[in-house]
Amino acid sequence: MTGSQxxxxxxxxxxxxxxxxxxxxEEHFRPNGTIFILILFVAALILLWLSVYVILxxxxxxx
Amino acid sequence: xxxxxxxxxxSEYEPRFAGGYDLTRPEKRFVGQHLFVAIVxxxxxxxxxxxxxxxxxxxxxYPYLDPIIKSYYQGLTLHGVLNALIWTTFFIVxxxxxxxxxxxxxxxxxxxxxQFGFWTMVVGLVMTAIPILTNSATVLYTFYPPLKASWAFxxxxxxxxxxxxxxxxxxxxxxxxxxxxxxxVRSPFIALGGIINAAMWQIATLGVAVEILTMLLPWSLxxxxxxxxxxxxxxxxxxxxxxxxxxLLPAYVSWYGMLPKQVxxxxxxxxxxxxxxxxxxxxxxPVGFHHQFTDPGVPQTWKWIHALLTYSVFFPSMITAFTVxxxxxxxxxxxxxxxxxxxxxxxxxxxxSVAAQLLAAxxxxxxxxxxxxxxxxxxxxxxxxxAWVPGHFHLTVASAVTLSFMGISYWLVPYxxxxxxxxxxxxLVQAWTWFVGMIIFSNAMHVLGLLxxxxxxxxxxxxxxxxxxxxxxxxVSIGGGILLVSVIMYGVVMVxxxxxxxxxxxxxxxxxxxxxxxxxxLTPVWLxxxxxxxxxxxxxxxxxxxxxxxxxxxxxNLNAPGPDSTPx
Amino acid sequence: xxxxxxxxxxxxxxHLSMGIDPYEKNWMRxxxxxxxxxxxxxxxxxxxxxxQVVGADAEVDPRIVTDSGPWAEPxxxxxxxxxxxxxxxxxxxxxxPREIVIPVNSExxxxxxxxxxxxxxxxxDTNINMMVVPGQVSxxxxxxxxxxxFPYICHEYCGRGxxxxxxxxxxxxxxxxxxxx
Ligand code: HEM
Ligand SMILES: [Cu+2]
Ligand SMILES: [Cu+2]
Numbered sequence: 001m002t003g004s005q006x007x008x009x010x011x012x013x014x015x016x017x018x019x020x021x022x023x024x025x026e027e028h029f030r031p032n033g034t035i036f037i038l039i040l041f042v043a044a045l046i047l048l049w050l051s052v053y054v055i056l057x058x059x060x061x062x063x
Numbered sequence: 064x065x066x067x068x069x070x071x072x073x074s075e076y077e078p079r080f081a082g083g084y085d086l087t088r089p090e091k092r093f094v095g096q097h098l099f100v101a102i103v104x105x106x107x108x109x110x111x112x113x114x115x116x117x118x119x120x121x122x123x124x125y126p127y128l129d130p131i132i133k134s135y136y137q138g139l140t141l142h143g144v145l146n147a148l149i150w151t152t153f154f155i156v157x158x159x160x161x162x163x164x165x166x167x168x169x170x171x172x173x174x175x176x177x178q179f180g181f182w183t184m185v186v187g188l189v190m191t192a193i194p195i196l197t198n199s200a201t202v203l204y205t206f207y208p209p210l211k212a213s214w215a216f217x218x219x220x221x222x223x224x225x226x227x228x229x230x231x232x233x234x235x236x237x238x239x240x241x242x243x244x245x246x247x248v249r250s251p252f253i254a255l256g257g258i259i260n261a262a263m264w265q266i267a268t269l270g271v272a273v274e275i276l277t278m279l280l281p282w283s284l285x286x287x288x289x290x291x292x293x294x295x296x297x298x299x300x301x302x303x304x305x306x307x308x309x310x311l312l313p314a315y316v317s318w319y320g321m322l323p324k325q326v327x328x329x330x331x332x333x334x335x336x337x338x339x340x341x342x343x344x345x346x347x348x349p350v351g352f353h354h355q356f357t358d359p360g361v362p363q364t365w366k367w368i369h370a371l372l373t374y375s376v377f378f379p380s381m382i383t384a385f386t387v388x389x390x391x392x393x394x395x396x397x398x399x400x401x402x403x404x405x406x407x408x409x410x411x412x413x414x415x416s417v418a419a420q421l422l423a424a425x426x427x428x429x430x431x432x433x434x435x436x437x438x439x440x441x442x443x444x445x446x447x448x449x450a451w452v453p454g455h456f457h458l459t460v461a462s463a464v465t466l467s468f469m470g471i472s473y474w475l476v477p478y479x480x481x482x483x484x485x486x487x488x489x490x491l492v493q494a495w496t497w498f499v500g501m502i503i504f505s506n507a508m509h510v511l512g513l514l515x516x517x518x519x520x521x522x523x524x525x526x527x528x529x530x531x532x533x534x535x536x537x538x539v540s541i542g543g544g545i546l547l548v549s550v551i552m553y554g555v556v557m558v559x560x561x562x563x564x565x566x567x568x569x570x571x572x573x574x575x576x577x578x579x580x581x582x583x584x585l586t587p588v589w590l591x592x593x594x595x596x597x598x599x600x601x602x603x604x605x606x607x608x609x610x611x612x613x614x615x616x617x618x619x620n621l622n623a624p625g626p627d628s629t630p631x
Numbered sequence: 632x633x634x635x636x637x638x639x640x641x642x643x644x645x646h647l648s649m650g651i652d653p654y655e656k657n658w659m660r661x662x663x664x665x666x667x668x669x670x671x672x673x674x675x676x677x678x679x680x681x682x683q684v685v686g687a688d689a690e691v692d693p694r695i696v697t698d699s700g701p702w703a704e705p706x707x708x709x710x711x712x713x714x715x716x717x718x719x720x721x722x723x724x725x726x727x728p729r730e731i732v733i734p735v736n737s738e739x740x741x742x743x744x745x746x747x748x749x750x751x752x753x754x755x756d757t758n759i760n761m762m763v764v765p766g767q768v769s770x771x772x773x774x775x776x777x778x779x780x781f782p783y784i785c786h787e788y789c790g791r792g793x794x795x796x797x798x799x800x801x802x803x804x805x806x807x808x809x810x811x812x
Contacts, residue, residue: 007107024380029393029396030581030652030654031331031385031388031389031393031652031654031655032403033388033392033395033404033406033407034385034388034389034400034654035654035658036403036404037388037404038384038385038388038658041384041428042665043659044428044429044432045431045432045435045665046665048432048433048436049432049435049436049439049442049669052436052442052445052446052513053292053439053442053672053676055513056441056442056444056445056446056676056682056758057676057680057682057759059444059445059756059758060682060757060758060773060774060776061680061681061682061758061773061774062444062681062682062683062684062758062759062771062772062773063681063683063756063771063772066648079811100755112808134791136790136791136793139788143693174673203763203788207749207787209748209749210745210749210788210790212749278774291766292749292764292765292766292767293764293766293767296762296764331652331655332649332650332651332655334649334650334651335649335655338649338685355683355762357684357685357760357761357762358685358762358765359685359686359688359761359762359763359764359766359768360687360690360765360766360767361686362686362687363677363683363684363686366684366686367674367677367678370670370671370673374666374670375666376663377666378659378663378666381658381659381662382655382659382662385654385655385658385659386655389654389655391651398649435669436719439669439670439673440673440674440676440677440684441654441673441677441682441683441684441758442651442673442676443684443760444684444758444760445758445760447753447786448751448760448762448786448787449753449786450752472634514755515753515755515756515782515784517751517753517784517786518784518786519786519787519788519789519793520786520793520794521794522794524794524795525794525795525797526795526797527782527784527797531798554799555680576725581650585650586650590649598736620690620692620766622692622693622694622765623693623694623765623766624693624694625747625748626723626747626748626790630723630747630748630789630791631790631791
């Protein structure tokens with residue numbers, strides 16, 4: 001998963017812009033848990049989707 | 064009213080959330096009227112569902128309904144129309160009226176127009192309901208010709224749609240008025256999201272409007288003798304697929320724009336929330352042939368192109384998955400949640416409104432997986448018109464959407480009526496029973512579909528059912544039974560809530576409106592402007608639908624009269 | 632909408648930037664890659680492995696389709712050994728014929744149409760799955776390489792007898808013992 005890479009200086013340009021409520025934690029919040037859930041989701045997606053694909057392949061050609 | 068989150072600021076950059084705007088009594092009543100019709104429709108329509116599921120394992124309760132409901136199919140028509148068309152549309156229009164007023168912090172600019180739209184919808188509903196209940200429109204909610212319903216059925220549905228258009232115009236005019244007064248200010252997300260959905264709906268419903276007005280209505284009135292069923296299918300699915308996004312986007316408005324606040328967080332990305340909505344505006348419509356993969360009369364190339372476009376409409380839902388979950392995580396961590404998944408426990412699971420929407424979103428992940436499968440061109444051969452399909456959309460429209468709307472109603476109905484929710488515990492159990500019942504029901508339906516069980520069929524009476532299906536049919540019935548309990552609980556909570564005493568203003572629930580982490584004012588202007596997106600939508604529609612649609616209309620063959628006698 | 636505040640260049644940058652979180656950017660990239668791979672896989676199955684959906688084949692007039700031509704005598708015919716064709720009428724509420732008998736490993740092209748309402752034609756355990764629409768002919772070619780019975784079921788609502796509407800493909804070791812219908 002490319003999603004779990006560390007950001008490499010690719011900070012959003014707005015870091016010095018007008019913040020509604022400038023709170024330090026907001027700038028450093030990194031949604032690691034989100035990435036984790038989404039990895040599980042993608043795994044389920046691939047698995048379930050492939051299982052139907054396999055059924056399709058096993059049921060013969062329909063030209 | 065204590066709906067003020069923080070005092071409105073005079074700063075030009077300050078997004079005007081207008082958290083302080085409290086709807087007037089008549090405005091609350093107006094929104095409430097929509098919800099009332101919606102919830103009554105849901106209660107009646109949903110009672111049919113468990114009957115269907117019991118039928119699957121041979122428990123036939125239809126004889127008890129005999130004076131009104133004459134057949135499984137009549138019940139199924141009622142189920143599809145009341146749930147998928149009426150409950151959704153009335154709730155959505157009412158909720159959009161609410162988010163427009165609340166989001167923009169002002170009254171509707173043309174309240175009479177909106178009232179006219181609402182009553183048009185109500186008249187349409189009555190006109191649709193009468194033929195269904197008298198068994199003269201047992202054509203299911205897709206009304207494929209040459210199944211011929213009473214003309215009142217078609218006219219009624221048209222009025223429901225036209226009424227929703229009129230209300231939509233009211234929302235646009237209100238947004239326009241707000242923009243005039245707020246130049247340079249980004250429009251508040253919850254208002255914009257609902258109005259983008261209303262715009263998409265206007266484009267999407269052109270298909271079914273043309274189908275009814277040029278073919279079905281004249282035919283049912285005896286002005287023309289025949290129909291072109293394949294053209295009718297193409298018209299229908301022009302509307303039929305975006306219909307599912309029309310259902311879904313209001314739930315997304317809540318997930319992006321309200322739920323984060325309910326869990327103590329903020330919207331993770333205002334820009335991407337808007338981008339997702341604009342993408343839905345342009346790619347929701349030109350994908351309808353993915354419902355016609357197995358249709359004769361549509362060339363494979365067009366089906367393949369629409370499969371590709373359907374894949375592109377999956378992308379904004381992937382964005383949604385990230386943004387919404389990240390918004391929730393942000394809130395949970397602020398509440399002290401820790402760990403890679405441990406933070407999930409820090410979400411306010413005991414709040415029935417939150418729990419319902421979180422559970423809805425979990426079911427939607429599986430709905431999304433099934434949806435991508437359906438859309439995958441020849442993979443559709445495995446599941447088309449099998450029990451898999453109702454298994455799939457009970458995760459989407461009947462869960463992601465319906466359970467979210469239920470969750471919204473757990474704060475919205477108290478807010479509108481100046482009361483408190485009756486027995487939040489019951490509401491919480493309602494959400495969980497829906498979740499559990501739906502997992503059992505929908506899993507069994509998916510499996511039955513893979514084994515080849517057809518949909519729209521009272522399988523309890525079918526002679527071709529192999530031994531192998533029986534266990535799954537039973538699971539459908541069990542899931543349906545649990546869902547029946549859940550539906551009843553929902554009805555009880557709503558009725559009891561309305562029967563409690565009104566409470567002091569500061570005890571009434573406030574409206575949750577999530578602020579974005581990064582000020583909405585920093586969102587680029589192109590994400591807050593209708594014009595380029597409407598042009599893109601029109602162009603894409605022309606390219607992706609134009610040639611095949613023109614071809615089918617040009618070569619229209621009105622030659623299918625249907626059977627001589629009523630087939631149901 | 633007017634954007635009067637787009638003055639200084641750094642403010643312009645503000646307005647072009649969407650402030651996307653780097654994790655989310657990567658998620659979006661990953662999503663696109665995933666969708667592209669899936670779509671390529673699907674396209675391969677459809678267009679190079681021959682697991683195709685039905686296309687636009689032939690049109691008929693449903694009012695007279697059963698009066699003459701192949702649809703006047705629906706049934707299975709042998710074109711040459713190992714190659715068959717079947718004309719099937721789907722009507723309220725039965726398939727004609729109700730049985731298609733063919734020897735194993737033979738290729739059969741099935742044409743289905745309806746003189747009345749819309750119906751469905753799905754052969755269990757195979758990839759044959761088509762809508763049957765009045766005015767249109769749904770055509771599929773398939774090779775049955777296993778002996779057995781494969782029910783075909785109407786999967787589109789067509790009125791009160793819909794639940795009874797089914798037939799069966801009987802794949803036998805050689806035609807003759809069961810006889811052609
Ligand atoms: C209360 C729980 C529910 C149960 C047990 C239930 C059960 C069922 C079953 C068994 C079917 C399949 C019938 C068939 O294909 O023969 C069905 C169809 C359907 N359901 Fe539900 N349902 C429920 C709630 C809902 C809700 C809330 C919605 C929408 C908001 C909904 C929308 C539909 C639609 C659109 C169909 C397809 C109708 C058709 O094929 O014409 N259902 N339901
Ligand atoms: Cu669709
Ligand atoms: Cu049928």
